[in-house]
Amino acid sequence: MFARVISLGLFGMDAYKVIVEADISGGLPRFDIVGLPDTAVSESRERVRAAIKNTSLQYPVSRITVNLAPAHIKKEGPLYDLPILIALLCANEQLKCDLENTAFIGELSLDGTLRKVNGVLPMVLCAKKNGIKKIFVPAENESEGAVVNGIEVYPVKNVLQLLNHLTGIKEMQPVSAESYAEYHLPDNMPDFSDVRGQAEVKRALEVAAAGGHNVLMVGPPGSGKSMLAKRLPSILPDMTFDESIETTNIYSIAGALPKGISLMKARPFRSPHHTVSPAGLSGGGAVPRPGEVSLAHNGVLFLDELPEFTRNTLEVLRQPIEDGIISISRAAAKFQYPCSVMVVCAMNPCPCGYYGHPTRQCTCSHGAAQRYLNRVSGPLIDRLDIHINVPPVDFENLSGSGKAESSADIKARVNKARAIQHKRFEGTNIACNAKMDAAATRKYCKMTENALFILKTAFERLSLSARAYDKVLRIARTIADLAESEIIETEHITEAIQYRSFDRIFEE
Numbered sequence: 001m002f003a004r005v006i007s008l009g010l011f012g013m014d015a016y017k018v019i020v021e022a023d024i025s026g027g028l029p030r031f032d033i034v035g036l037p038d039t040a041v042s043e044s045r046e047r048v049r050a051a052i053k054n055t056s057l058q059y060p061v062s063r064i065t066v067n068l069a070p071a072h073i074k075k076e077g078p079l080y081d082l083p084i085l086i087a088l089l090c091a092n093e094q095l096k097c098d099l100e101n102t103a104f105i106g107e108l109s110l111d112g113t114l115r116k117v118n119g120v121l122p123m124v125l126c127a128k129k130n131g132i133k134k135i136f137v138p139a140e141n142e143s144e145g146a147v148v149n150g151i152e153v154y155p156v157k158n159v160l161q162l163l164n165h166l167t168g169i170k171e172m173q174p175v176s177a178e179s180y181a182e183y184h185l186p187d188n189m190p191d192f193s194d195v196r197g198q199a200e201v202k203r204a205l206e207v208a209a210a211g212g213h214n215v216l217m218v219g220p221p222g223s224g225k226s227m228l229a230k231r232l233p234s235i236l237p238d239m240t241f242d243e244s245i246e247t248t249n250i251y252s253i254a255g256a257l258p259k260g261i262s263l264m265k266a267r268p269f270r271s272p273h274h275t276v277s278p279a280g281l282s283g284g285g286a287v288p289r290p291g292e293v294s295l296a297h298n299g300v301l302f303l304d305e306l307p308e309f310t311r312n313t314l315e316v317l318r319q320p321i322e323d324g325i326i327s328i329s330r331a332a333a334k335f336q337y338p339c340s341v342m343v344v345c346a347m348n349p350c351p352c353g354y355y356g357h358p359t360r361q362c363t364c365s366h367g368a369a370q371r372y373l374n375r376v377s378g379p380l381i382d383r384l385d386i387h388i389n390v391p392p393v394d395f396e397n398l399s400g401s402g403k404a405e406s407s408a409d410i411k412a413r414v415n416k417a418r419a420i421q422h423k424r425f426e427g428t429n430i431a432c433n434a435k436m437d438a439a440a441t442r443k444y445c446k447m448t449e450n451a452l453f454i455l456k457t458a459f460e461r462l463s464l465s466a467r468a469y470d471k472v473l474r475i476a477r478t479i480a481d482l483a484e485s486e487i488i489e490t491e492h493i494t495e496a497i498q499y500r501s502f503d504r505i506f507e508e
Contacts, residue, residue, distance in 0.1 A: 001025075003090035006103040006132065007083035008123040009068075009075055010253060012288065012335035015119065015126035019069040020080065022087035027063035033084075035068030038076040047078070048085045050110040055159045060092045076287055079117040082106035082136070085159065097166045101133040112159035116140035118255040121248055124148045134174075136162060143262035144252055146175040147245070190231045193406040197393040198224055204388040204499060206410050209235045210417035211478030212432035213471075214321065214343040214383065216306075219390030220360070221353045225346035228390070229271075229302045232344060234407035236267045236300070237418040243298045246338060250297055254290045268299035274308035282316045283337055288328040293320055294337040306347040307375040314380055317343065321383045324435065340431065345384060347376070357392065385434060385471045386499040417481040433478045438470060445473040447488035454490060458497045472496045 007018045031045040045066075052059045066084055068075050083104040089095035105123060107115040120141040127135045128151040136154045137145050145153035152174040156162045164170040192202060201217065205228060208215045217225045239247070247264040251257040257264070272281060272292045283291035293301055293316075303309060320326040324340035349355040350369035354362040364372070381387075421432050424444060430436055436444065447455070459469055476488045476496035483492065 001091045001093065003087045005083045005087040005090065005099060006101075007080055007105055008103060008126055009073070009079075010077075010119045010122065011073060011333070013122070013249065013253065013337055015122040016070075016073070017126065017130050018075070018080070018083075020083040020087045021067040021069065022084070022091040023065045023067075024060050024062045024088070024091045025065075029061050029063065031064045031066075033066045033068070035066075035071045036074040037068060037080075038074060040078050041068070041075050041080055044078065044081045044084055044108075047081050047108045047110060048088065051081075051085060051108045051112040051159055052088070054110060055112040055163075057089065057094060058092070060088065064088065074287065077117065078107035078115075079105045079119075081108035082114065082156075082159075082162075086162075089163075095163065095166060099166075101131065103127050103132045103135040106136070106138045106156060108159070114138040114140075114156050114158060119253045120144040121147060121245075121252040124151060124153060125245075125249075127151060140259075142175050143260060144248075144257065146177055147248070147262050149177045189234050189407075190227075191234055191407045192231050192410060193404045195224060195228060195231065195404055198228065198390065201228055201388055201390050202405075202410075204386050205232055206235065206414060207475065207478055207482065207495075207499070208232075208342065208344075208386055209237070209410075210414045210433075210482055211421075211474065212342055212434035213385035213475060213478065214434070215345070215386045215388065216381065216384040217344070217346045217388055217390045218349055219346075220357050220392055221348060223390045223392050225390050226304055229300075229304070229344050229346060230269070231407065232300055232302075232342075233267055233269045235410045235414050236342075237411075237415050239265060239267055239298060247298050250290050250294055250337065254295060256295065268296050269302065270296040270299070271302040271304060274303075274305050276309070276313060278310075278313045278316045281313055282320070282326055283328055283335075288330065288335045288337075290337050291326070293317065293326060293339040293341060296341040297338050298340060299342070301341045301343050303343065303345045306345045307372055311375065311377070314376060318377075318380055318383060340435070342434075343384065346390075349373075359392075382465055382467050385475055388499060413482060416484075417478065420481045420484070433474045433481070436474055436477075441470050441473050441477075445477050445488060447473075447476070447493060448490065451476075451488050451490045451493040455493050455497070462497075462500065464500065468500055472500060475499055 001024045003022050005020045007020050008015055009018045033042055033045060049059055086104055105117060107117050109115055116138050120137050121144045124135055124145050125148055128148055134152045136156050139155040139157045142155035154172050154174050165172045219225055244263045244265055247268060251264055270292050281292050283289055283294055320339045321343055324338065326337050326339045328335045350362060350364040351372050352363045354360045355364060355369045430440060476492045479492040479495050480488045
């Protein structure tokens with residue numbers, strides 16, 4: 001007796017269709033699973049056996065062979081428990097129903113209850129793409145499945161409930177697709193109105209948010225670097241539906257989607273500790289999972305105390321910052337995860353933190369400060385668009401009673417600048433000014449003659465690299481967008497040049 005059931009699997013970011021074939025034949029009782037199963041899949045036979053018996057069904061005491069096709073791709077995870085159980089019941093003729101264009105995914109407990117699995121959203125999207133009309137998922141994954149239109153998604157609590165539905169005893173209702181509504185910031189989100197002083201730094205972060213630029217903040221302890229970085233999400237532009245789907249896919253695959261959240265509508269903010277490993281930052285494992293840089297996709301990756309990260313860990317970021325994709329190669333295959341992120345870094349100017357402080361004495365020599373900064377490579381620093389010095393806040397600013405500009409006011413200007421960019425780059429794969437390639441930079445970064453002269457002078461005096469030259473142009477383009485100017489004026493290029501000031505933090 002033979003039966004075939006449709007399921008799905010994950011291979012990196014990609015979901016694919018899996019055919020679960022079950023054959024029951026004569027011979028000594030035995031249960032084999034073939035098709036490159038990992039340990040979790042091989043252990044399905046014990047969970048399936050117990051679930052069948054504990055739901056008062058008849059377990060076939062025969063030679064059982066289950067094949068997971070395609071057989072050349074390694075299958076991992078317990079999500080094949082449910083389709084294996086359904087295939088066995090169909091092969092044993094305990095279940096007779098039409099399962100054409102119907103898919104199943106889910107992990108079984110020993111009593112037949114379904115447990116949550118990772119990667120439901122990309123698998124449901126893949127099912128829809130493959131023409132599957134119905135898919136049964138664990139009830140805990142209901143919110144993920146509800147995102148997709150054009151396919152019936154049924155949340156299943158246990159095997160008995162599913163069998164009653166398939167046999168027509170008591171039908172379940174599919175979850176209704178959730179509409180994508182505009183995201184509103186939570187009331188408890190940190191706001192820029194709480195920050196005293198630091199007007200120049202807040203302006204730099206506004207420019208960064210408007211153009212998607214990377215930022216490096218350098219200043220003494222207590223100057224507000226971390227405080228400012230944590231408020232950056234409150235001024236980032238709203239996510240589009242496509243960006244929300246991309247980000248949710250990554251969190252679903254990583255098993256990091258918050259409970260009850262169907263779509264990631266807020267831009268992620270990831271702040272890994274400086275002890276994170278290269279694999280933790282980039283992603284890794286026998287079958288690589290997304291790392292911190294991918295979990296920050298379409299959001300912010302904040303690296304506090306930058307020189308405290310190991311050199312190998314930081315060097316992992318050099319290519320992803322440029323390409324927006326991180327590639328992880330293994331013997332079996334090459335995996336690619338998206339990582340279009342804003343990298344925001346914060347650091348002290350020296351080991352004690354007070355080099356160049358106006359009132360406190362630094363205990364480090366100039367050489368010690370230079371060695372401290374040299375922990376971060378020049379090529380990585382060159383990839384950070386905006387360099388900004390964060391000075392200590394004086395007493396007058398701290399004790400003042402006036403209220404600073406709110407995040408909502410800043411975000412309104414950021415959204416207006418992003419709208420200009422969306423119109424400019426319509427029909428291309430460029431999301432914002434920071435993602436422009438060389439050709440787009442030459443096309444859209446037109447400037448006045450005086451602005452060109454100032455840029456030429458700065459290029460020669462500061463010994464800017466070719467990459468830094470392009471980044472100054474892109475920053476100037478963003479500043480012009482904030483000013484609603486079609487052409488880059490003198491004041492725009494001057495401000496942009498000031499943001500390439502990393503070396504000036506050591507000036508007396």
